[in-house]
Amino acid sequence: MTTLDQLIENESGTICNICDEQLALQLLTMGFILGEEIKVERIAPLHDPMIITSGCNCLSIRKKDAKLIEINKAS
Amino acid sequence: MSVVEKKLFNVLLVGNPNTGKSTLFNSLTGLNQKVGNFPGVTVDKKSGTFKVNNQVVNIIDLPGTYSLAPNSEDEKVTNQYILEAKNDEIIVVVADVTNLKRNLLLLTQIMDLGKKVVLVLNMMDLLQKNNQEVNVEKLSKLLGISVIPINAHIGKGVDELKNAIVHFKANPVKFIEKDSLANAVDETMLRYGKINEIVNQCFSSKGEGKTSVLTKKIDNILTHKFYGYLIFLSILFTIFQAIFSWSSYPMELIEKGFLLLGNWLGNTLSQGILNDLIVNGIVAGLSGIFVFVPQITMLFAFIVVLEDTGYMSRVSFLMDRILRQFGLNGKSIIPLLSSTACAVPAIMSTRTITNLKERLITIMVAPLISCSARIPVYTLLIGLIISKDSSWGVFNLQGLLMMGLYLIGFIAALGAAWVMKKLIKSKEKSSFIMEMPIYRMPRWKNVGLSIYSKVQVFLFDAGKIIVAISIVLWVLSSYGPSNTFEKIEEKYAVETNNYSSLSEKEINHLISAEKLEASYAGIIGKTIEPLIQPIGFDWKIGISLVTSFAAREVFVGTMATLYSVGDEENTMSIREKMMNAKNAETGEKLYSTATTMSLLLFYAFAMQCMATLAVVYRETKSIKWPLIQLTYMGVLAYLSSFIVYHIFA
Structure with missing residues (x-):
């Protein structure tokens, strides 16, 4: 299974599972919905954190948390 | 005797962050507002009043929140106010119309609690730019509540909202039966399913919006691995340059004014202890406060404008990795910068940092950053050991030593933070999940009010x-x-x-x-x-x-x-x-x-x-x-x- 932290800039996938309930709920309420598209918009110059988008929602997240997000990588 | 009937309405203003909720609050209440504190917690409470046909409406602007599952002290306050809202209180949910789906989540949660709700669709002006369309009447019918489209920025739709509040009527639909699901994640997914059905019927979008394309282009430069930091440093340099050269004139003026006041009082009042107390105790103290107002106002003006445009979120993004090494958070950059003006409002601005340990460390090290009050001391002392004309290459030596003192304060702050990171034990998880707003022009009214409230903190709390x-x-x-x-x-x-x-x-x-x-x-x-x-x-x-x-x-x-x-x-x-x-x-x-x-x-x-x-x-x-x-x-x-x-x- 691919996790979000493995993606490079401009790569995307669909959210399958978030392995931490609190994180899952927080992301869900911020518009990152299971089954929808997620994209790595930008990775900070020092390789962490990253900016991710889903629809018109856009937020920053540390790689440590991105590792908990399992995705189906788009080919 | 004529009796004017005054009925009091209580209104709670809620919504996701960055939906223009404060702008709406400002245009509803104008100057009839005050900032206080929610009891027992350090969260700003903004409340105010407005009138609709002889009826006074009390309104409280609650901190922005994404849902009724609070993640911070701010959000807990909002949560509590919503849960405890009485039958005659109306909750106005402000939604960003360009991001309807996510904004409706909070709305449906509040509706299911059986509260009286009015939905406000803000940012109507952005719809066209984003190639989006919304059918407001249909949305209102599907939800069973009043839906008021507004453009808070120019005050459009505000009167309609006032009317909807005093002539409240609703026949709300129910989304999810209570306790049908134990798991909050599953419940939220189910809600999104129902919200999707509604949104699909009355909202359409054709392709990517212009604003987000523009934001991406700007981000390419401002968060660039090299130019990003360079631009941030140049902005800092410009701010300090500007403050040193612009604030000296008003500062001198204020000092002279207080000196004249002191002399006048000293000569007018009868001689004695009271005279001395007023002139050398009180007036001298006041002069010492007001003289910093120009500098502090200018510094906060720059910081607030940078925050309002969305740039500060990017600076936090750029700095998070570095600051994390020292037990701080990307969000610490705003309090640290504010400390160059005055540590008091800076420490209050640490409230956005949700992790307690990171917030504590930011509070503990912020006063090591050189503030405005140190400048007169530095200036006098530097003049004692370095003559005005000495230089080192093209650099003036006095200026160089001054810069060195600022730098050493910053380095000491990082060092102290690092030590505290090692000493303070915490099991709380640290994260940096923060919304990146789109870039926009500063909303000057908000900027003005925000500067005003920070300077007010300095004048009254510190004063x-x-x-x-x-x-x-x-x-x-x-x-x-x-x-x-x-x-x-x-x-x-x-x-x-x-x-x-x-x-x-x-x-x-x-x-x-x-x-x-x-x-x-x-x-x-x-x-x-x-x-x-x-x-x-x-x-x-x-x-x-x-x-x-x-x-x-x-x-x-x-x-x-x-x-x-x-x-x-x-x-x-x-x-x-x-x-x-x-x-x-x-x-x-x-x-x-x-x-x-x-x-x-x-x-x-x-x-x-x-x-x-x-x-x-x-x-x-x-x-x-x-x-x-x-x-x-x-x-x-x-x-x-x-x-x-x-x-x-």
């Missing part, structure tokens, strides 16, 4: 403590044990011949200098002299260290009195007197490079600000943290002064 301490210090320096003061006056009255060459004014200056030496403040200075001798200070500096507790810049005024300059405005003459001052024992120059450098470092590091300690106490709700701060900064100051003194001696 009242500065004035109180000024009065205490006035007592300490105006009184001495038993009749020592009379003796001094007698001495000068008897030995007039010895001073015949001096004018009356000069004699008066000598008398006040001698009185200060004999006063309680002087006694304190002499008592601590053995303690501060190892770092090169004498009792006169000791007095200044004590008086600086009101605000650091009081150092300059105290020096003026001690060296009987009289005229505080004339820094040149204070400087000359200090330069000629001799060490009583050795006869060498007192303000040698060693002593002056030691003093500069002491002022850079020591916690000499009562107002900051008070705000740290309030924000941490414990006496422990201000005490630790006072101690560690004191030890740091003493040790570094000791080392520097012995290097240069």
Whole structure:
């Protein structure tokens, strides 16, 4: 299974599972919905954190948390 | 007798962050608003009133939240207010129409609680730019509540909203039966499913919006791995350059104004203790506060504008990785920058940091960053050891040393943060999940109100403590044990011949200098002299260290009195007197490079600000943290002064 932290800039996938309930709920309420598209918009110059988008929602997240997000990588 | 019927409505304003909720609040209430505190927590409470046909409506602007599952202290307050909303209270949910799906989540949660709800669709003006369309009537019908499209920015739709509040009617639909699902994640997914059905029927979007494309283009430059940092540094440099060159004129004006006021009061009021207290205690204290208003206002203006455009979120994004190493958070950058103006509002702005440990560390190290009140001290002392024209290559040496002091404050803050990261234990998880808003032009009304409230914090929260301490210090320096003061006056009255060459004014200056030496403040200075001798200070500096507790810049005024300059405005003459001052024992120059450098470092590091300690106490709700701060900064100051003194001696 691919996790979000493995993606490079401009790569995307669909959210399958978030392995931490609190994180899952927080992301869900911020518009990152299971089954929808997620994209790595930008990775900070020092390789962490990253900016991710889903629809018109856009937020920053540390790689440590991105590792908990399992995705189906788009080919 | 005519009776005007006044019915009170209570309205709670809620919504996701960045939906223009505050803009709407401002256009509803205008200037009829006040900022307070929610009881028991350090969260700003903005409340206000407005009138619709003789009926007064009370409105509270609750902190932005994404859902009823709170993640921060702010969100907990909102959550509690919503849950406890009474039957006659109306909850106005503000939604960003361009991001309807996510914004409706909170709405459906509140509707399912059975509360009275009105939905406001804000940012209607952005729909067209984003190639989006919405059918407001259909949405209202599907939800069973009033839906009011507005453009809070220009106040469009605000009257319709007021009407919908006083003529409230609704027939709300139910989304999810309570307790049907135990798991919050599953429940939220189910909600999104129902929201999707509604949104698909009345909202359409064709392709990517112009605003987000523009934001991406700007981000390509502003978060670039090289240009990103370069631009941030250039912005910082420009801000400081601007503040130093623009604020000196209004500062001089304010100082002169207070001097005139003091002189006028001194001459108008009858002579005596009260006169002296008003002129040298209160007016001097007020002058010391107001003189910083121009600088602090300008600094906050820059910071607030950068925040409002969305740029500060990107700076936090760029800095998170670096600051994390030191136990801080990307969000710490705003309090740290604000500390260059004044630590008091800076410490209050740490509230956005949700992780308690990171917030504590930010609070503890912020006062190490050089604030406005240190500038007059630095300027006077640097002038003692470096002449105005000395330069090093193209750089002016005085300016270079000033910059060095700022830099060393910043480095010390990072170092102290790193140590505290190791010492403070915490099991709380640290994260940096923060929404990145789209770039936009500053909303000037919001910017203005935000600057106003920060300057207000400085003027009132810090100000009242500065004035109180000024009065205490006035007592300490105006009184001495038993009749020592009379003796001094007698001495000068008897030995007039010895001073015949001096004018009356000069004699008066000598008398006040001698009185200060004999006063309680002087006694304190002499008592601590053995303690501060190892770092090169004498009792006169000791007095200044004590008086600086009101605000650091009081150092300059105290020096003026001690060296009987009289005229505080004339820094040149204070400087000359200090330069000629001799060490009583050795006869060498007192303000040698060693002593002056030691003093500069002491002022850079020591916690000499009562107002900051008070705000740290309030924000941490414990006496422990201000005490630790006072101690560690004191030890740091003493040790570094000791080392520097012995290097240069």
